[in-house]
Amino acid sequence: MKQDILGKLEELGYRVTPQRAMIVAAINHSDDHISAEEIYAQVRAKYPHVNISTVYRTLETLKEIGLVTETDMGEGRVRYHPAGKGHHHHLVCQECGATIDLDETVLSNLKDALRREYGFLADLRHLAIFGHCVKCKQ
Amino acid sequence: MKQDILGKLEELGYRVTPQRAMIVAAINHSDDHISAEEIYAQVRAKYPHVNISTVYRTLETLKEIGLVTETDMGEGRVRYHPAGKGHHHHLVCQECGATIDLDETVLSNLKDALRREYGFLADLRHLAIFGHCVKCKQ
DNA sequence: GCGGTTAATGCAAGTATTTGCAAATGCTAA
């Protein structure tokens, strides 16, 4: 089966409520990174009763379990991504807003160094690194 | 070169208002990392008229110029630090909340790699890296 | 010093997210 988030939730003793099922579906069907507000809009279309705080609480739970990653790309709102769909990172230009996708491996040296030198297991699964792109560095 | 934030502001054509002077003083006098609310409280003690939005706007300006760094240590509020007081980073344990200070050099390899491979000039001056510390990794 | 201009401030309303609490509901055991 694919990255079965709902199955994992159930397995861990969380309740699989219709709200959670729809929130998870919204995250899975978004190829892109999706915001809480976008998830809320999608779920509400089918089930107008949901509350935005349920969306946030579900996202919090999924983050804790490690099933979704959360990234602040500097838009004033955070975006979510299913962890099972592959890890990557983003370079975000603070000048022009351009984003460059980065392979996970770019940070593996850092991760190893932190584990080796500090015994620290860094969660570097979906990072946004700010700075200036080729065009914008003066 | 001393870290004369106000002088730098003036030099760049920004107006040196009493509000800005007091906000900068609060940041400079804090040995620790200071939050917007803490700055606001300190400034208001001397000058009750200030508004919290002035604090946020001043911090935004100082960030843009590169005179202060902003770091989200996962407390639900962001902390500020004068950039002139030396660069460092933090490892933050998501389990127990412990923070480990990190020297700037730990990230210099990464910074070089990003510049070499992507032409991207990363602003890695005060980062918080989340994960699990020695005691908390299962 | 004195006014003009323009940046900076205060205020109030808005946005994104979090939290406390009572009511609803999924799951377990009988």
Place this chain on the structure above:
DNA sequence: TTAGCATTTGCAAATACTTGCATTAACCGC
């Protein structure tokens, strides 16, 4: 099937920060 109970939800209020706009006040030239 249903009662029991803990988890989850909805709601409303709180928090951290941002923004639009009218007013104020730095700082420049005179």
